[in-house]
């Protein structure tokens with residue numbers, strides 16, 4: 008049996024990629040947006056390539072607003088960028 012690979016769309020470049028290659032970002036019940044390192048946190052989730060260029064695209068093309076109905080703070084962008092660069 009062929010195992011179906013779950014695909015998700017990057018909110019930056021818009022490409023469909025295997026879920027495990029993407030970084031999951033969630034909106035917590037507290038209303039903040041965070042990287043979900045474990046991939047298991049609950050909350051409204053979106054996916055992005057682990058690439059700072061896609062983070063830039065997501066902020067420019069309003070990917071965050073579409074996914075979360077809210078804009079990420081500059082602090083959040085900075086911390087996500089740090090997260091992506093460390094991977």
Ligand SMILES: [Zn+2]
Pocket residue numbers: 017018019020021022055056061
């Ligand atoms: Zn991407």
